[in-house]
Amino acid sequence: MVYVTKGIEFSATHRLFNPEFDDAKNDRVFGKCNNRNGHGHNYRLEVTVKGAPDPATGMTFDLSELRKILEEVVQARFDHKNLNLDVAEMKGMVPTAENIARVIWKLLEQRLSGKLDRIRLFETQNNIVEYRGEG
Amino acid sequence: MVYVTKGIEFSATHRLFNPEFDDAKNDRVFGKCNNRNGHGHNYRLEVTVKGAPDPATGMTFDLSELRKILEEVVQARFDHKNLNLDVAEMKGMVPTAENIARVIWKLLEQRLSGKLDRIRLFETQNNIVEYRGEG
Amino acid sequence: MVYVTKGIEFSATHRLFNPEFDDAKNDRVFGKCNNRNGHGHNYRLEVTVKGAPDPATGMTFDLSELRKILEEVVQARFDHKNLNLDVAEMKGMVPTAENIARVIWKLLEQRLSGKLDRIRLFETQNNIVEYRGEG
Amino acid sequence: MVYVTKGIEFSATHRLFNPEFDDAKNDRVFGKCNNRNGHGHNYRLEVTVKGAPDPATGMTFDLSELRKILEEVVQARFDHKNLNLDVAEMKGMVPTAENIARVIWKLLEQRLSGKLDRIRLFETQNNIVEYRGEG
Amino acid sequence: MVYVTKGIEFSATHRLFNPEFDDAKNDRVFGKCNNRNGHGHNYRLEVTVKGAPDPATGMTFDLSELRKILEEVVQARFDHKNLNLDVAEMKGMVPTAENIARVIWKLLEQRLSGKLDRIRLFETQNNIVEYRGEG
Amino acid sequence: MVYVTKGIEFSATHRLFNPEFDDAKNDRVFGKCNNRNGHGHNYRLEVTVKGAPDPATGMTFDLSELRKILEEVVQARFDHKNLNLDVAEMKGMVPTAENIARVIWKLLEQRLSGKLDRIRLFETQNNIVEYRGEG
Numbered sequence: 040m041v042y043v044t045k046g047i048e049f050s051a052t053h054r055l056f057n058p059e060f061d062d063a064k065n066d067r068v069f070g071k072c073n074n075r076n077g078h079g080h081n082y083r084l085e086v087t088v089k090g091a092p093d094p095a096t097g098m099t100f101d102l103s104e105l106r107k108i109l110e111e112v113v114q115a116r117f118d119h120k121n122l123n124l125d126v127a128e129m130k131g132m133v134p135t136a137e138n139i140a141r142v143i144w145k146l147l148e149q150r151l152s153g154k155l156d157r158i159r160l161f162e163t164q165n166n167i168v169e170y171r172g173e174g
Numbered sequence: 175m176v177y178v179t180k181g182i183e184f185s186a187t188h189r190l191f192n193p194e195f196d197d198a199k200n201d202r203v204f205g206k207c208n209n210r211n212g213h214g215h216n217y218r219l220e221v222t223v224k225g226a227p228d229p230a231t232g233m234t235f236d237l238s239e240l241r242k243i244l245e246e247v248v249q250a251r252f253d254h255k256n257l258n259l260d261v262a263e264m265k266g267m268v269p270t271a272e273n274i275a276r277v278i279w280k281l282l283e284q285r286l287s288g289k290l291d292r293i294r295l296f297e298t299q300n301n302i303v304e305y306r307g308e309g
Numbered sequence: 310m311v312y313v314t315k316g317i318e319f320s321a322t323h324r325l326f327n328p329e330f331d332d333a334k335n336d337r338v339f340g341k342c343n344n345r346n347g348h349g350h351n352y353r354l355e356v357t358v359k360g361a362p363d364p365a366t367g368m369t370f371d372l373s374e375l376r377k378i379l380e381e382v383v384q385a386r387f388d389h390k391n392l393n394l395d396v397a398e399m400k401g402m403v404p405t406a407e408n409i410a411r412v413i414w415k416l417l418e419q420r421l422s423g424k425l426d427r428i429r430l431f432e433t434q435n436n437i438v439e440y441r442g443e444g
Numbered sequence: 445m446v447y448v449t450k451g452i453e454f455s456a457t458h459r460l461f462n463p464e465f466d467d468a469k470n471d472r473v474f475g476k477c478n479n480r481n482g483h484g485h486n487y488r489l490e491v492t493v494k495g496a497p498d499p500a501t502g503m504t505f506d507l508s509e510l511r512k513i514l515e516e517v518v519q520a521r522f523d524h525k526n527l528n529l530d531v532a533e534m535k536g537m538v539p540t541a542e543n544i545a546r547v548i549w550k551l552l553e554q555r556l557s558g559k560l561d562r563i564r565l566f567e568t569q570n571n572i573v574e575y576r577g578e579g
Numbered sequence: 580m581v582y583v584t585k586g587i588e589f590s591a592t593h594r595l596f597n598p599e600f601d602d603a604k605n606d607r608v609f610g611k612c613n614n615r616n617g618h619g620h621n622y623r624l625e626v627t628v629k630g631a632p633d634p635a636t637g638m639t640f641d642l643s644e645l646r647k648i649l650e651e652v653v654q655a656r657f658d659h660k661n662l663n664l665d666v667a668e669m670k671g672m673v674p675t676a677e678n679i680a681r682v683i684w685k686l687l688e689q690r691l692s693g694k695l696d697r698i699r700l701f702e703t704q705n706n707i708v709e710y711r712g713e714g
Numbered sequence: 715m716v717y718v719t720k721g722i723e724f725s726a727t728h729r730l731f732n733p734e735f736d737d738a739k740n741d742r743v744f745g746k747c748n749n750r751n752g753h754g755h756n757y758r759l760e761v762t763v764k765g766a767p768d769p770a771t772g773m774t775f776d777l778s779e780l781r782k783i784l785e786e787v788v789q790a791r792f793d794h795k796n797l798n799l800d801v802a803e804m805k806g807m808v809p810t811a812e813n814i815a816r817v818i819w820k821l822l823e824q825r826l827s828g829k830l831d832r833i834r835l836f837e838t839q840n841n842i843v844e845y846r847g848e849g
Contacts (some may be wrong), residue, residue, distance in 0.1 A: 351756045
């Protein structure tokens with residue numbers, strides 16, 4: 040078993056707020072992340088797949104195929120997008136890093152079923168979430 | 175003469191478009207950066223001041239004072255903001271890194287007059303502008 | 310279950326030596342880290358908490374609260390300090406990264422009980438310890 | 445139990461191909477990594493050992509000894525080398541990051557037996573493999 | 580005048596030696612970089628262009644056009660290549676970072692004439708050359 | 715003319731204070747950097763030399779020789795040292811980054827005369843000084 044990780048980046052905007060909260064509560068809960076007109080990040084995503092390397096190729100997973108999957112599934116949906124308005128799968132959710140990570144997991148699982156081990160999403164260098172498909 | 179650089183970060187959203195261009199031209203000129211609902215970045219700003227260190231303190235510029243100036247002048251205006259809508263000084267400009275850098279220069283010059291040497295603005299690790307107050 | 314990591318930094322000085330060893334043994338065991346007048350590092354600490362995101366906020370843990378806890382518990386104690394002389398909780402210990410990490414764990418556990426998953430302490434980019442509260 | 449990680453770097457060249465495949469298949473499977481005259485990387489290796497810190501020294505493992513082991517076992521074999529031609533232990537293998545990691549694990553295990561926890565090999569910042577001795 | 584920098588990466592192999600030197604001299608002059616079967620690097624290139632931003636677009640240079648130029652001129656020639664054998668423009672030269680930088684400058688100048696300000700080539704994080712077209 | 719930069723690191727401790735100031739003034743001027751028992755940093759130094767590459771070797775300066783000079787001149791003096799107490803050349807100076815840089819310049823100039831172009835000293839990722847031998 041070898042764990043292979045591919046890193047990619049995407050730039051997106053978001054606003055953290057819950058439409059069921061009033062303004063005061065949104066401000067209290069989400070602080071400056073509730074800026075009405077949004078703010079943004081250069082997100083970094085690390086996707087880890089696991090498996091036994093194929094003895095003939097020495098590869099656990101073809102990295103150029105993995106990159107293509109990440110371009111189709113993640114970058115086409117999230118890069119240069121507004122996570123509150125432009126991503127169908129995020130509708131009705133607060134676009135926190137936790138929720139973005141769970142949506143990305145769900146989307147990737149359909150393409151990497153049984154091989155997906157964990158994903159890490161860096162909102163900044165200092166704010167990072169990891170999801171392993173638990174719960 | 176010693177050059178002293180302070181780095182800070184801010185997270186903001188922007189959309190690149192010129193309201194005087196039609197949609198087709200905005201798309202052609204700005205590509206995916208013209209996404210109607212915006213996208214965002216973790217910007218990194220490096221501000222360089224120059225001067226002879228004070229013999230009694232060994233310091234060219236008090237870095238905690240410089241940090242305070244950058245918090246007041248830059249972070250209070252740009253962090254967790256929408257650069258098209260929330261920053262008075264950017265109104266009427268396409269919020270490219272070039273224009274953000276020139277606006278920041280102008281604002282900092284009022285506080286650091288004669289000491290400001292250059293600023294570098296990283297939109298991503300691979301897109302960087304430098305401005306030295308020329309033109 | 311989502312794992313959320315917050316990174317912070319602090320600058321500190323330390324000297325590695327055991328007062329029960331003689332000078333020759335301290336030199337043999339700790340090498341240049343036994344410099345009598347100390348040496349220092351920019352430490353980077355990554356603190357990971359785990360939990361199910363709150364459905365109403367999308368957050369596992371309020372990151373601005375976590376930052377405040379880390380400022381109070383870690384930075385107020387360790388930043389711009391001498392780890393041999395200034396930190397009560399380190400008294401009587403060799404201030405290796407291993408011991409610093411265990412002290413930080415113990416301090417954080419009181420504030421993050423049941424949610425703390427692991428901490429990583431980078432003494433340099435190439436010397437890193439991880440502690441998960443085992444033993 | 446504390447996990448201690450040491451990072452090192454080495455620069456090497458490799459060509460990915462299987463001599464039992466014909467040219468067309470090598471191109472299809474390995475793409476540009478099959479360039480006949482090779483290509484290269486600055487590899488970064490992170491080696492993690494685990495153990496209880498010695499109460500007298502506060503150290504899980506003497507890091508200067510670990511560095512010496514990594515210089516002898518890894519850098520002497522892999523740094524400024526051609527992984528297809530210069531490394532006896534890689535003979536007959538496609539020198540993918542997966543296979544390099546497994547060879548390094550096997551070599552290190554002889555020196556760090558029972559303490560080696562995992563290794564991570566970065567081929568680039570975005571292509572990373574982790575091996576924990578499984579399989 | 581604003582200076583705009585684009586960063587890209589390429590992975591290549593090289594061997595430093597001068598065919599007019601004998602083996603002993605090549606070893607003395609180039610050390611481990613003279614490994615007969617080559618070694619390699621993840622090179623990072625930063626290309627800086629200068630100019631006044633266009634008032635209508637706020638851009639000094641269209642970064643997606645610059646990226647395309649760098650893909651055609653630099654990555655197509657140097658990425659996943661052997662710098663001693665695969666790059667026509669490097670023939671007859673020792674492929675040091677200095678010479679690679681001068682060849683890249685000459686190639687880029689034809690496409691960016693009058694706008695090219697300087698290029699920086701990182702062989703590793705610690706070995707960097709800068710060329711500004713002087714001499 | 716090509717500019718060649720070598721980066722190295724050293725870990726040191728320092729305390730910023732002027733013995734001619736009283737305690738209150740030292741606190742006011744140097745803030746937390748005046749901690750009586752010191753604090754420390756992982757310093758990064760980048761040394762730039764300039765020159766025309768030798769046509770026979772393609773090298774402006776032998777980088778392994780430059781590394782040796784930096785080990786002898788900089789690391790032997792500053793690494794794992796207390797900059798207030800252990801470095802003869804710093805005696806009587808406040809060990810700010812500005813003063814450390816000027817001392818390093820003076821020491822290097824004796825070995826690299828006429829070729830030294832500039833040095834950059836990173837106290838942290840966000841506090842950087844550059845000295846070019848002016849004044």
